[in-house]
Amino acid sequence: AATVVSSSVYYYLYSAIRSAVVAQRMQRQGRTAPSSPSRSSDISVLESILVASVAGCVNVLLTNPAWVVATRMQAQQKSRGGEARRLGMMQVIGQLHQESGLAGFWKGLVPALVMVSNPTLQYIIYEWLVARLMALRRAAHAGGADKKKPPARLTTRDVFLLTALAKMGATLITYPLLVIKNRLQAMSKSTAREAQYTGVLDAVLRIRSQEGVRGFYKGMKVKMIQTVLAAALLMAIKEQVYHTTRAVLMPRPPHQLAGKK
Numbered sequence: 001a002a003t004v005v006s007s008s009v010y011y012y013l014y015s016a017i018r019s020a021v022v023a024q025r026m027q028r029q030g031r032t033a034p035s036s037p038s039r040s041s042d043i044s045v046l047e048s049i050l051v052a053s054v055a056g057c058v059n060v061l062l063t064n065p066a067w068v069v070a071t072r073m074q075a076q077q078k079s080r081g082g083e084a085r086r087l088g089m090m091q092v093i094g095q096l097h098q099e100s101g102l103a104g105f106w107k108g109l110v111p112a113l114v115m116v117s118n119p120t121l122q123y124i125i126y127e128w129l130v131a132r133l134m135a136l137r138r139a140a141h142a143g144g145a146d147k148k149k150p151p152a153r154l155t156t157r158d159v160f161l162l163t164a165l166a167k168m169g170a171t172l173i174t175y176p177l178l179v180i181k182n183r184l185q186a187m188s189k190s191t192a193r194e195a196q197y198t199g200v201l202d203a204v205l206r207i208r209s210q211e212g213v214r215g216f217y218k219g220m221k222v223k224m225i226q227t228v229l230a231a232a233l234l235m236a237i238k239e240q241v242y243h244t245t246r247a248v249l250m251p252r253p254p255h256q257l258a259g260k261k
Contacts, residue, residue: 006063013055021051049120056116064112065105068185069093075186099189108181110200115181118174122231126166130154133162156243160236167231171224176216178223180204 072092087095096104133154154162180203187196194210197203207215 005066006059009063010055010059013058014052017051017055018048021047049123052119053116056119057113060109060112060116064107064109067112068096068105068107071182071185072096072188075182095188107187108184111177111181111184115174115177118170121170121173122163122166125169126162129162129165133158154239156236156240159239160232163235164228164232167228168224171220171227175220175223179216179218180207183207 069089069092072095073087073089100107180200183195183203184197184200194206197206211218
């Protein structure tokens with residue numbers, strides 16, 4: 001439920017902020033705002049990253065309570081008697097408010113806000129990898145025998161592999177923040193003393209001293225498989241759909257077809 005709420009809020013905010021940016025640019029240029037302001041030609045890559053970052057931060061501020069409740073419900077610990085305490089959503093909300101007040105619904109806010117940078121890091125790493133790969137292919141083409149043949153473009157397999165590597169790098173960088181956020185949000189009075197933290201800095205220092213660096217990467221294998229595969233498949237499918245659609249809607253000119261015969 002928290003995922004659905006968060007995704008819905010994010011996409012609404014992204015569309016609304018993006019439309020406002022496009023409309024403001026059009027107004028400055030003295031042009032009429034387009035009927036479909038979501039077109040990629042109406043916003044630059046940098047503006048898109050900034051819009052996504054703003055939407056992500058606002059989304060975190062609005063939906064963090066839902067994530068705290070969801071995380072608390074998933075992390076319900078066993079009582080001393082050994083029986084699992086299965087509290088409902090309203091009970092968890094009441095317990096959280098009783099223990100920490102309204103501020104308790106925004107536990108883990110700082111690492112959650114920093115984690116908004118994950119998609120940006122992925123994009124930066126991906127573009128760097130693409131630039132390196134294309135540079136190698138241009139160099140190989142320059143030293144090849146057939147100079148008339150254009151250098152190879154990115155294939156769907158290239159996009160899949162490069163996206164997987166980029167997402168892996170971004171996840172390695174931001175995963176410790178996810179661990180800290182989840183632990184802060186899962187805390188309750190029944191949590192073991194060694195897992196009770198006063199804040200982000202306290203969590204960092206105690207995890208480092210008690211569990212070592214590995215403590216920041218607990219459970220990363222499952223998360224890595226999930227996020228890396230999802231990002232790579234999504235990007236590869238998007239790339240394939242784009243090229244297929246372009247081939248159908250924009251066929252080659254007659255002179256190019258004649259040249260292939």
